[in-house]
Amino acid sequence: MLNQLSRLLVLVTCFSFVACKEYKVKEVKDFRLYVNSEDPELKAAIKELAAQYNQDVGANALTVVSSKDEANSNISFVENLADDGGSKLGLGQWITTEQEKNNFKGYSAEKQVTVYHSMALEFDAANFEGKLKGLKDKTSDEYKHLYHLFCHEVGHGMQLNHSDDKANVMYKSIPDHYSRTIDFKGYFQYVRSYLKISAPVGPSSVLI
Secondary structure, three states, rough: HHHHHHHHHHHHHHHHHHHHHOEEEEEOOOOOEEEEOHHHHHHHHHHHHHHHHHHHHHHOOOOEEOHHHHOEEEEEOOOOOOEEEOOOEEEEEEOOOOOOOOEEOOEEEEEEEEEEEEEEEEEEEEHHHHHHHHOOOOOOOHHHHHHHHHHHHHHHHHHOEEEEOOOOOOOOOOEEEEEEEHHHHHHHHHHHHHOOOOOOOOOOOOOO
């Protein structure tokens, strides 16, 4: 009887040790964007905007890939883009998926949770295509609009919500003509914090 109780006590002790073992969370923020379009001009535009975005972040925050198999995030161009609130110039959504893994070592176990971050972005096709000529002049209103719109939707993909501050990149509307200053500096400070990278040392865009 005493031996049985001793064995039971050992089992309970081992179970408690396993149950109370620390569990680790790892986050993977590797945004690989696939441009869901056959239009070479649209694909080139996204590559150019992503390259400028990376320059302003000071690191490779976004990678535009050529096939769906390489991607974890998607960019689409939609005719007459709209949601429940009406017509939209763009829509952005963050996506998180989790994987759990238990590593057993003797009587102990370590639970590893990996959180993978990705995003889905949509742009109104007519608005985007109508401003593509602005990519030739980064001081133009068309370029400022497209880059602001791109940053705004990527911001949603990086878990930012709308702001009530008109100077904020995440304000709910994107202007066609720029008579006010937009706080890109504050926006990219958040992005660097979100991605856990240091401040850039190279040149930033004309908008910052």
